[in-house]
Amino acid sequence: MHTLPQQLANGLFLGATYGLIAIGYTMVYGIVQLINFAHGEIFMTGGFGALTVYLALPHGTSLWLALPLMLIGGAITAVLIALGAERFAYRPLRTAPRLAPLIAAIGLSLGLQQAVHNLYPKATSPRAFPQMQAGPWNVGSIHIQSGDLFTIVAAPICMIILAVFVQKSRTGRAMQATAQDPDTAQLMGIDTNRIIAAAFAIGALFAAVAAVCYGLRYGEVDYSMGFQAGLKAFTAAVLGGIGNIYGAMLGGLVLGLAEAMATAYISDIPGMHQLGGGSWASVWAFVLLILVLLLRPQGLLGERVADRA
């Protein structure tokens, strides 16, 4: 069914997943001005971590029971890999020219893909991800799959926790200070190395939640799933204003909605019949990015760089 409410719902489910991944790009960029191009692969390892936990559980374990354990397993995997990347790949390059950590990130991205491809059992092709034996539900004209239900519950909870954490907690305030002025943050007694590691860890945690959303939605995880998803989430972060956590979530939702709308409706426009459908969704997502950046280079919620006096 291509009803408008259904398309809006699809866009929100997709966008919430993008937004969760985008948090990781935006937090790391906000604090160390690094585009962590390996973040898509950290998302991917979160998916495989969750799958591993599921496979280790006794056969026939209810997914309602398994899901919390899978989330924990995915989160631990993603966080450990992110912390390792920060400690051993990025931190030694912190004072190097900007290009060096960027190249390290790309290398890490390819390395992680190949490591999973070669080392994880039967990961050379997509591996089936468990599905909830519930639903789908119909809410009015909207058809909701069980995986999407998980997304609409998990994403807002994650965002609220993050917002409260950044605004209210001691570590959150230290993060803001480090983002605004790292040297001066140290003069206040803030251990900025620890704060940077925390930003990587939080990003990885959210990526792992997103990976479970992805697995439940598409029914599989794949060693290369981080490439597309990571690129879209990075786009979402830039669209929303990189460095701004609310911007990341908003950017994700806008991007998800734009893709869903374009997929369903572009082909209805006279003369654009062949430009609709799923295969063109990414094209329209990037067209949107270009338009937003032309009109508002700092992104939807981004601050102008001149503020950083």
Place this chain on the structure above:
Amino acid sequence: MTTALLEVEDLRVAYGKIEAVKGISFTVAEGSVTTLIGTNGAGKTTTLRTLSGLLRPVGGSIRFDGRTLGSVPAHRIVSLGLAHSPEGRHIFPRMTIEENLLLGAFLRKDQPGITEDIERAYTLFPILGERRKQAAGTLSGGEQQMLAMGRALMSRPKLLMLDEPSMGLSPLMMQKIMATIVELKAAGTTVLLVEQNAQAALSLSDQGYVMQTGRIVLSGTGAALLRDESVRRSYLGED
């Protein structure tokens, strides 16, 4: 003879192969105001940044309050009682005045004491108290300087290092800042001051050091340096 709170000996600091501080020695007596003067590039800011741990020395020693610094990371220094108000003020622009002050007390746990000290900062600088919820980035240069000083004081430092507190300020604002330094000294805070405004700085200093291209070329009491021929020629604009 008063005891030295800070003793720097043969300190050398380099950026890559270029030595910016080439073996300087000086002391800051407890309860005093001590000033480093000198032109741009003399190594004054480099010296302060090394004392607060943001830069690592390549040689020499720093003794502060009975401890050896030099390899202590920057984020541990403030807890030893050394606070640094950096050149260019470096307040956190997107936080409010109050949030900036609270960050100055980041390592303290005594909530009543922190509240008390915030009020003390507002008494010292009433304008900050009137605007406590305003984003610090929207303040004037002089107000930002007051905030930077207030924030540094929030750690209850034994030694307060002020780097160019008068830079870019109106004469009136500069007087206010200098008067505050005198007040702080009277209240028992030891101050290490770096200034290009030699006249104002030396007239309130117990001890002064003149730096030139990474070396200390002259030292003496503030009053003695103010009378010195070469200081008057080079730093006070007299022929």
